[in-house]
Amino acid sequence: MRPAGRHGPALRGSMSRRSAGSGGAMALSGVRVLELAGLAPAPLCGMILADFGARVVRVDRAPRSAVATDVQGRGKRSLALDLKRPPGAAALRRLCGRADVLIEPFRHGVMEKLGLGPEVLLHENPRLIYARLTGFGQTGKYAKSAGHDINYVALSGVLSKLGRKGENPYAPLNLLADFAGGGVLCALGIIIALYERTISGKGQVVDASMVEGIAYISSFLWKSQNLGLWNRPRGENLLDSGAPFYETYKTSDGKFMAVGAIEPQFYDQLIKGLGLDSNKLPSQLSFSDWPEMKKMFASIFAQKTQSEWCSIFDGTDACVTPVLSFDDAPLHQHNKQRSSFIKNDQEEISPRPAPLLSRTPAVPSFKRDPFIGEHTEEILLEYGFTQEEIAKLYSDKVIESNKLKANL
Numbered sequence: 001m002r003p004a005g006r007h008g009p010a011l012r013g014s015m016s017r018r019s020a021g022s023g024g025a026m027a028l029s030g031v032r033v034l035e036l037a038g039l040a041p042a043p044l045c046g047m048i049l050a051d052f053g054a055r056v057v058r059v060d061r062a063p064r065s066a067v068a069t070d071v072q073g074r075g076k077r078s079l080a081l082d083l084k085r086p087p088g089a090a091a092l093r094r095l096c097g098r099a100d101v102l103i104e105p106f107r108h109g110v111m112e113k114l115g116l117g118p119e120v121l122l123h124e125n126p127r128l129i130y131a132r133l134t135g136f137g138q139t140g141k142y143a144k145s146a147g148h149d150i151n152y153v154a155l156s157g158v159l160s161k162l163g164r165k166g167e168n169p170y171a172p173l174n175l176l177a178d179f180a181g182g183g184v185l186c187a188l189g190i191i192i193a194l195y196e197r198t199i200s201g202k203g204q205v206v207d208a209s210m211v212e213g214i215a216y217i218s219s220f221l222w223k224s225q226n227l228g229l230w231n232r233p234r235g236e237n238l239l240d241s242g243a244p245f246y247e248t249y250k251t252s253d254g255k256f257m258a259v260g261a262i263e264p265q266f267y268d269q270l271i272k273g274l275g276l277d278s279n280k281l282p283s284q285l286s287f288s289d290w291p292e293m294k295k296m297f298a299s300i301f302a303q304k305t306q307s308e309w310c311s312i313f314d315g316t317d318a319c320v321t322p323v324l325s326f327d328d329a330p331l332h333q334h335n336k337q338r339s340s341f342i343k344n345d346q347e348e349i350s351p352r353p354a355p356l357l358s359r360t361p362a363v364p365s366f367k368r369d370p371f372i373g374e375h376t377e378e379i380l381l382e383y384g385f386t387q388e389e390i391a392k393l394y395s396d397k398v399i400e401s402n403k404l405k406a407n408l
């Protein structure tokens with residue numbers, strides 16, 4: 001959890017609280033989602049759907065581990081259910097009978113082994129959107145292999161393009177496969193399938209492979225190869241840290257500025273802001289001069305603080321911005337003006353859901369994330385289980401409840 005200290009109530013912005021009502025239905029109101037608990041990509045997928053109004057139930061493991069490892073539980077409720085026991089698997093089948101969407105994050109074969117494969121669940125509920133969010137997809141040589149973000153980015157071809165000159169390929173955190181190519185594209189697949197269902201009345205399987213997701217996200221790279229943008233070795237091209245005008249530079253106070261002055265008219269403004277004379281410089285696209293130009297830019301940026309450079313470049317089209325820390329990003333005037341970051345009841349700061357819809361924007365929950373099993377009973381009742389059936393599931397140790405902790 002981040003300290004609250006520097007961030008004032010302004011962060012709560014003008015966004016109405018979910019509990020107070022948004023003054024209208026959210027885009028996904030009424031959509032019932034079951035998300036089987038996973039590592040990082042499926043939780044983001046579920047959180048996006050919850051932010052935009054879906055009723056998302058996270059199905060956690062029972063017997064449960066001490067703490068929820070899902071830090072993207074915003075707006076979700078938790079049901080703790082042991083799927084390895086036949087009554088647990090049967091309970092999930094019943095839940096799926098009343099759900100619109102199931103998100104499962106296991107490697108291929110796990111759901112089938114539990115008797116919860118798509119043939120079974122779609123047979124019982126033909127309207128179900130069965131989303132399978134995996135690294136390697138449902139078929140192919142690696143379908144049953146373990147892997148993580150870096151492996152998926154590697155297999156997509158994209159990792160070979162990332163990294164600085166002379167260095168090994170470098171994965172930018174686990175943002176590309178887990179989140180962009182995984183969680184976000186899976187959410188898109190679900191929305192597309194939900195839209196199609198309004199016409200056909202039928203559900204379907206969404207096979208969201210993160211390898212393919214990140215490859216698809218990188219279509220621009222694939223389709224721009226003939227433009228000569230990527231002919232040079234890694235780290236020596238236009239957008240991969242080769243060009244002096246698409247780079248970060250350290251300032252005198254140890255911070256950084258980001259420069260993205262690609263087009264000539266914007267590059268001219270960069271040169272002007274740096275106090276240079278373009279007549280005395282090589283042309284912008286003279287590749288052989290790039291290393292020397294970088295050194296020159298670096299020595300100039302090192303002469304002023306980040307704030308001084310912001311005073312020079314703010315309000316120009318030089319495409320120069322400060323590299324903000326997580327502490328500073330929510331406090332930046334632009335982000336404050338748009339309420340781009342929000343603070344929940346626990347004083348935790350996180351990005352506001354995007355994109356912003358004009359009539360039915362997301363209204364994220366401001367409550368803390370659910371404890372594992374916090375809503376077990378209420379969810380089962382809501383999905384049509386009787387008190388007697390719930391009591392039996394408890395006594396059979398197939399479900400767990402975590403009310404005690406929730407009430408602390």
Ligand SMILES: C[C@H](CCC[C@@H](C)[C@H]1CC[C@H]2[C@@H]3[C@H](O)C[C@@H]4C[C@H](O)CC[C@]4(C)[C@H]3C[C@H](O)[C@]12C)C(=O)SCCNC(=O)CCNC(=O)[C@H](O)C(C)(C)COP(=O)(O)OP(=O)(O)OC[C@H]1O[C@@H](n2cnc3c(N)ncnc32)[C@H](O)[C@@H]1OP(=O)(O)O
Nearest residue numbers: 039060061067069082083084106107134135146147148149
């Ligand atoms: C780079 C990222 C990964 C980042 C993850 C981090 C966010 C977290 C990793 C470690 C965490 C920390 C750690 O846990 C210690 C602390 C714990 C504390 O509680 C919280 C703080 C921690 C510091 C904690 C903090 C963070 O959470 C961490 C740092 C990625 O790339 S994520 C993407 C990974 N890939 C995929 O998701 C692709 C699809 N999935 C897979 O390929 C596999 O699932 C995977 C990921 C390889 C894992 O393989 P595994 O063998 O473990 O599982 P599966 O084969 O899929 O089978 C699942 C089995 O579980 C059974 N099961 C599932 N649900 C239930 C249930 N409700 N009841 C009973 N049983 C259940 C299922 O039947 C399967 O059983 P079998 O194996 O017997 O078939």
